[in-house]
Amino acid sequence: MDIRTMINEETRTLEVFPGESLAALLRRYGYLEVRTGCDTGSCGLCTVWMDGKPILSCSTLAARAAGHSITTIKGVGKEGENLAKFLVAEGADQCGYCSPGFIMTVLSMKKELKNPTESAIKHYLNGNLCRCTGYEGQTRAIKKWLVSSKGA
Amino acid sequence: MLNMKKYVAPETLQDAWSLYSTNPNNVILGGCAFLRLGKKKIATGIDLCNLGLDYIKDHEDYVEVGAMTKISAFATHKHITQNFKNILPDCVENIVGVSFRNTATIGGSVFGRYGFSDIVTALLALNAEIELYKGGHMTLSRYLKAPPKFDILTAIRIPKDKDGRYHYASMRHSSGDFPMLTTAVCRTDQGYTLSVGARPLRAQKAKKAMAYLNDILKTAEQVGENHLQMASELVCEELSFGSNMRAKEAYRKHLCKVLILRGLKEVSNGH
Numbered sequence: 001m002d003i004r005t006m007i008n009e010e011t012r013t014l015e016v017f018p019g020e021s022l023a024a025l026l027r028r029y030g031y032l033e034v035r036t037g038c039d040t041g042s043c044g045l046c047t048v049w050m051d052g053k054p055i056l057s058c059s060t061l062a063a064r065a066a067g068h069s070i071t072t073i074k075g076v077g078k079e080g081e082n083l084a085k086f087l088v089a090e091g092a093d094q095c096g097y098c099s100p101g102f103i104m105t106v107l108s109m110k111k112e113l114k115n116p117t118e119s120a121i122k123h124y125l126n127g128n129l130c131r132c133t134g135y136e137g138q139t140r141a142i143k144k145w146l147v148s149s150k151g152a
Numbered sequence: 153m154l155n156m157k158k159y160v161a162p163e164t165l166q167d168a169w170s171l172y173s174t175n176p177n178n179v180i181l182g183g184c185a186f187l188r189l190g191k192k193k194i195a196t197g198i199d200l201c202n203l204g205l206d207y208i209k210d211h212e213d214y215v216e217v218g219a220m221t222k223i224s225a226f227a228t229h230k231h232i233t234q235n236f237k238n239i240l241p242d243c244v245e246n247i248v249g250v251s252f253r254n255t256a257t258i259g260g261s262v263f264g265r266y267g268f269s270d271i272v273t274a275l276l277a278l279n280a281e282i283e284l285y286k287g288g289h290m291t292l293s294r295y296l297k298a299p300p301k302f303d304i305l306t307a308i309r310i311p312k313d314k315d316g317r318y319h320y321a322s323m324r325h326s327s328g329d330f331p332m333l334t335t336a337v338c339r340t341d342q343g344y345t346l347s348v349g350a351r352p353l354r355a356q357k358a359k360k361a362m363a364y365l366n367d368i369l370k371t372a373e374q375v376g377e378n379h380l381q382m383a384s385e386l387v388c389e390e391l392s393f394g395s396n397m398r399a400k401e402a403y404r405k406h407l408c409k410v411l412i413l414r415g416l417k418e419v420s421n422g423h
Contacts, residue, residue, distance in 0.1 A: 001159065016159075018154075018157060018158050018159040019154030019155055019156030019159070019194070019197065021153035040189060041185050041188070041252055041255070042252075042328075044249055044251055044252075053224075053254050054250055054251040055251055056252055056255045058153070059153075059184060059185045059188055059252070059255050059256075060184070060255055061153065061154070061184060061199070063159050063161070063199065064201055105249070108250070109250075123245070123327075124250060125249070126246075126248070126249045126327055127248045127249010127250060127251055128251075
């Protein structure tokens with residue numbers, strides 16, 4: 001079946017297989033910035049936005065993207081790039097495999113929470129796993145990025 | 153993701169039911185978060201996403217939640233937080249992460265009757281009722297005890313109590329993991345309601361402990377700490393617990409006593 005959807009503000013008509021996940025669909029059409037990890041809905045690597053809200057693309061049926069707007073990390077523009085710089089500066093980006101999903105969740109946290117505490121940040125990012133860093137560098141980076149974003 | 157031959161998103165419940173009832177290998181698609189972990193070969197996946205079941209309505213005596221409402225929307229909606237304080241946000245806050253909660257649905261959690269469900273434990277203590285397309289209206293308590301239903305869950309109703317006091321607690325190895333025990337304690341005009349889930353069996357009310365506390369409410373002016381202690385012991389005696397990879401039976405029993413007592417103290421404080 002074909003669906004019409006908006007991906008990174010571009011309207012696309014895509015062929016979807018009945019049981020296909022959104023992550024598999026996006027990767028099949030070249031959106032390789034969407035990563036897959038556990039494939040059980042636990043790690044957050046595959047996080048994209050549907051209508052501005054973070055979802056797990058590995059646990060969302062591709063057919064459900066019909067009529068909705070999907071945003072991958074390539075669709076978030078400068079804000080994502082800016083956050084990535086903070087992550088690099090704090091040594092929080094080692095293998096980098098979890099970064100796209102992680103950044104998508106941090107950006108939605110910024111939209112949702114006003115002045116989050118360290119505990120609120122950690123709690124919001126609960127579903128995004130990183131096997132390299134131990135999260136300390138990421139927490140530092142996010143706090144610094146939030147302060148810098150306020151001043152911008 | 154799913155081994156599925158055909159995908160359909162009907163526009164009416166009647167169409168969904170017609171499709172569902174024609175082949176035992178046809179499956180209703182809710183949030184799909186748990187369904188995808190199985191290996192079932194699905195003939196036709198019937199997606200409920202076009203049926204308008206994603207809503208939360210505030211009625212005079214209850215709040216009605218459509219089965220396709222996402223867990224995150226459910227827990228943070230003003231009708232939920234205004235009427236039931238923190239019990240529902242508390243019960244979902246450790247369910248994996250934000251992205252997962254924006255994917256999974258309340259109907260999927262309830263209809264699946266999963267033993268590990270935080271939501272079922274809280275809803276049971278809130279005396280929630282469910283609406284099935286064919287089976288009609290029934291209490292969640294009855295649904296949890298009934299044999300598996302061949303039906304479509306359309307809504308959940310949670311009765312209101314303006315002076316209700318609520319407490320939810322769970323114990324996990326790590327934040328975001330499946331719980332090794334969940335407890336919910338409510339005190340409303342009807343008295344106390346206690347439920348325990350992830351035993352690892354599905355959630356159940358502790359009826360003897362509830363009766364004990366509610367009898368004291370009728371006779372004594374105030375429920376004392378000794379009564380609360382006794383009730384927490386009764387809960388552990390009357391409910392069965394089991395062992396699995398997350399916790400042993402004895403540990404679950406011990407946890408249950410502590411968490412229930414904590415909840416009872418919280419909801420009884422000031423009454």
